[in-house]
Amino acid sequence: MHQVLQSTAALLAFQVVVGDAAPTSSSSASAPGPTGTTYPSGFDMTTSWANLSPYKDAGGFGVPKGVPRGCELSQVHVLHRHAQRYPTSWLLDGGVVEDFAEKLKNYSNTHNTTVGQGPLSFLNNWEYLLGEDLLLVSGAATEATSGANIWSNYGRALYRAPAGVASWDSSLNVYPNGTDRPTPIFRTTDQARILESARWWLSGYFGNTGANSSYSQYDLVITHEGQGFNNTLAADASCVDGDLEEGDNSGKEFIPSLTKDALKRLSGSLPADFNLTAYDVVGMFSLCPYEYATYGSSSFCSLFTEQEWRDFQYFVDLQFYGNYGFGSPTGRAQGIGYVLELAARLEGKRIETSDTSINTTIDSNPATFPLHQPLYMDMSHDNIIIGVAAALGLEYFNYGPNGLPGTVDHAVDRTFKLNELTPFGAHLVSEIWTCPQDTSFDVLDETLYKNPDLSSAKDTTDYIRFVLNGAPVPQDGLDGCEDSVHGFCAVPAFLEGVPTLKVKAAYQYACFGNYTSDGQVGDGRPE
Ligand SMILES: *[C@@H]1O[C@H](CO)[C@@H](O)[C@H](O)[C@H]1NC(C)=O
Ligand SMILES: *[C@@H]1O[C@H](CO)[C@@H](O)[C@H](O)[C@H]1NC(C)=O
Numbered sequence: 001m002h003q004v005l006q007s008t009a010a011l012l013a014f015q016v017v018v019g020d021a022a023p024t025s026s027s028s029a030s031a032p033g034p035t036g037t038t039y040p041s042g043f044d045m046t047t048s049w050a051n052l053s054p055y056k057d058a059g060g061f062g063v064p065k066g067v068p069r070g071c072e073l074s075q076v077h078v079l080h081r082h083a084q085r086y087p088t089s090w091l092l093d094g095g096v097v098e099d100f101a102e103k104l105k106n107y108s109n110t111h112n113t114t115v116g117q118g119p120l121s122f123l124n125n126w127e128y129l130l131g132e133d134l135l136l137v138s139g140a141a142t143e144a145t146s147g148a149n150i151w152s153n154y155g156r157a158l159y160r161a162p163a164g165v166a167s168w169d170s171s172l173n174v175y176p177n178g179t180d181r182p183t184p185i186f187r188t189t190d191q192a193r194i195l196e197s198a199r200w201w202l203s204g205y206f207g208n209t210g211a212n213s214s215y216s217q218y219d220l221v222i223t224h225e226g227q228g229f230n231n232t233l234a235a236d237a238s239c240v241d242g243d244l245e246e247g248d249n250s251g252k253e254f255i256p257s258l259t260k261d262a263l264k265r266l267s268g269s270l271p272a273d274f275n276l277t278a279y280d281v282v283g284m285f286s287l288c289p290y291e292y293a294t295y296g297s298s299s300f301c302s303l304f305t306e307q308e309w310r311d312f313q314y315f316v317d318l319q320f321y322g323n324y325g326f327g328s329p330t331g332r333a334q335g336i337g338y339v340l341e342l343a344a345r346l347e348g349k350r351i352e353t354s355d356t357s358i359n360t361t362i363d364s365n366p367a368t369f370p371l372h373q374p375l376y377m378d379m380s381h382d383n384i385i386i387g388v389a390a391a392l393g394l395e396y397f398n399y400g401p402n403g404l405p406g407t408v409d410h411a412v413d414r415t416f417k418l419n420e421l422t423p424f425g426a427h428l429v430s431e432i433w434t435c436p437q438d439t440s441f442d443v444l445d446e447t448l449y450k451n452p453d454l455s456s457a458k459d460t461t462d463y464i465r466f467v468l469n470g471a472p473v474p475q476d477g478l479d480g481c482e483d484s485v486h487g488f489c490a491v492p493a494f495l496e497g498v499p500t501l502k503v504k505a506a507y508q509y510a511c512f513g514n515y516t517s518d519g520q521v522g523d524g525r526p527e
């Protein structure tokens, strides 16, 4: 076994060399990794970086893509994630990375010898230069691209950009009768990377012709996120006494399986008294996506096999599933605030009282909680998207009654994969379609060329569809939407189910109650 793995490492090292020597002649079946590493199966390691994966549309979640023929796209609500950032200080994220870097530095300072050999010889010239928390320029570019995509896919149709118009123009911001609409308002939290992501996203959305600032085109509501503050876009910090740790526990349980082979293999390329640990190896895994986001490549990427990358993604999936998703006793609670805000926007009502993560000072004020906008955008975090999926009860992403298991040898088959759910720049779009009575959702067109105006048509029904990273999500498990077709649910039916979603989230009990959990749960609430 050990020998096989060593030869795998040798093979990887060999392929790096080949990749460097002949970068253009690699087989089309193999997707090159950031360092030129290729895997014979065609495996693309960037799809196994979980929430650190670069943005890519999701392949599909089991319902067809496309736009319903004859319907009007009448409203769009975008819940967006920030993009590429430096590691956070959290132990299983940046903590292990920083510890490894410091340990290596300490070792070099106290030993007059080269540290790494063979595949790790790059460590002799390596320096740790990353910071913490900040949005990177690659992240700024991801956000601007995403804003531009939302303009192209949705904004043009909603604002009925006429022929020849390339980008947003304030003259488009009018009601059907020609009267000016108020300046559009968008929302973000005040954490630096979130606020900057919002600005970059808006810059892309508004076209920013000539690269001039687009500030004058919009207002931005900046809400404070922090421990004890109510904030639907950072609701983990509102849920102060709740259990948000089951995922960390599962992730830690999985570390021996994740690192077993690599620890043996990589120890051989370091001095014996370096005492490489499992946590060091976790740090070495994470350095690959973080350095890739920072430099565009990383020597750590080629150290691991395809199976190990799949297991790395599982290690992070475990944490998110158990901290913020269906496996968390507070999963539904963390997402319910945004769901209630979505419902309030759909009903055209502001929120005056709340017993969830909503801040009623913000949601009762027209300047900070506008209604009747064609397009909303809320800039937030990956974990909020996971919490919202749980609060909606989207069964497609539910692994089962006991949560995701941490005590397994390798990643299990599952639909919950963060590279598809929350890559950098992820977005959950709630689309509202106004449809004539006889609409069949069996025929879906690829592109919405002309957005019909059905505002004065009789007998129309509004439908809501959730599209996550470009792929519609099945609504199985969503209360009220039992009759949905291809992910389209009548808005009145959705709104009827919302009170049930709120009861299931059990916000006050989950976040402030006295309960104990014995590992992950099955349905995103205390058991
Ligand atoms: C590095 O050395 C410093 C000073 O001796 C020590 O405090 C620190 O714990 C060491 N760090 C690691 C990760 O070993
Ligand atoms: C480090 O080792 C090299 C040879 O291995 C030697 O020439 C040098 O003097 C050593 N430096 C110190 C500070 O011990």
Ligand SMILES: *[C@@H]1O[C@H](CO)[C@@H](O)[C@H](O)[C@H]1NC(C)=O
Binding pocket: 175, 176, 177, 178, 179
């Ligand atoms: C145009 O429509 C908007 C929204 O329905 C309304 O508030 C406004 O009063 C209308 N303006 C005129 C001139 O009818």
Ligand SMILES: *[C@@H]1O[C@H](CO)[C@@H](O)[C@H](O)[C@H]1NC(C)=O
Binding pocket: 209, 210, 212
């Ligand atoms: C961009 O800014 C420059 C300098 O302020 C100005 O001359 C130019 O007209 C602006 N372009 C647009 C499209 O606003």
Ligand SMILES: *[C@@H]1O[C@H](CO)[C@@H](O)[C@H](O)[C@H]1NC(C)=O
Binding pocket: 223, 224, 228, 229, 230, 231, 359, 360, 361, 362
């Ligand atoms: C609610 O928002 C207001 C305005 O931003 C802020 O001053 C207040 O501290 C927030 N309250 C809570 C409980 O988060």
Ligand SMILES: *[C@@H]1O[C@H](CO)[C@@H](O)[C@H](O)[C@H]1NC(C)=O
Binding pocket: 107, 273, 274, 275
């Ligand atoms: C590795 O462990 C040995 C034995 O406990 C210890 O003497 C040595 O300092 C350790 N090395 C590092 C880099 O911590």
Ligand SMILES: *[C@@H]1O[C@H](CO)[C@@H](O)[C@H](O)[C@H]1NC(C)=O
Binding pocket: 230, 354, 355, 356, 357, 358, 359, 360, 361
């Ligand atoms: C914050 O949330 C709590 C519910 O947990 C609620 O009682 C309180 O009124 C909220 N504060 C604001 C300003 O919305």
Ligand SMILES: *[C@@H]1O[C@H](CO)[C@@H](O)[C@H](O)[C@H]1NC(C)=O
Binding pocket: 514, 515
């Ligand atoms: C929580 O419940 C446990 C077990 O029932 C009990 O011992 C403890 O006193 C309770 N704590 C609070 C703050 O109510």
